[in-house]
Amino acid sequence: MVALVYLREHTTLAKIAAGFGISESTAHACTSTVIHLLAEHAPGLLKVLREADADFVLLEGASPSAAGLATAGPTTPTSTVGAG
Template identity: 80%
Template sequence: AAGFGISESTAHAYTSAVVHLLAERAPGLLKVPRESEADFVLLDGTLAEYDRVGDGRGDYSQRHRRHGVNVQVVTDPGSRLLWLSPALPGRTHDLTAARTHRIIRICERQG
């Protein structure tokens, strides 16, 4: 915000608007395995860390001993990013997150 000479709230509003527009254009998980030329895809979960503000008990990962959100990532064998899941609380186990987003079921149906 300081670099562009605008307020923090304006920078936040602009960032939120752009992220929302990009998210609308991103392909969904149903399209990704079909359009990928790879024979298989890789699934991995990661903790996107952040500085907590207030009470973030739900976002605390015991495994990583940090606050953050759980994001599931689908890539091709060459590590090219194909899809990112919506964020879940950091305490969510990777398998639970994959089931919540129906990633395994969708990939099985796609073959």
């Protein structure tokens, strides 16, 4: 949830940590872990995000199941990552 809030709202890690009742370093570790995991599954994502100078980026793909496996079939985009 910490990473989702960070990616969706672009709130500072200090504010996110306070909201979740965790340390800022824990919020950073959670966020970094999720971003690295996403980067492993989409190696070109980081490059595209760095090159994109847009107000927002839409990400579309298969939703992971609770077991961490991709679901079968296409999905519709459910979130927008704002650039600020």
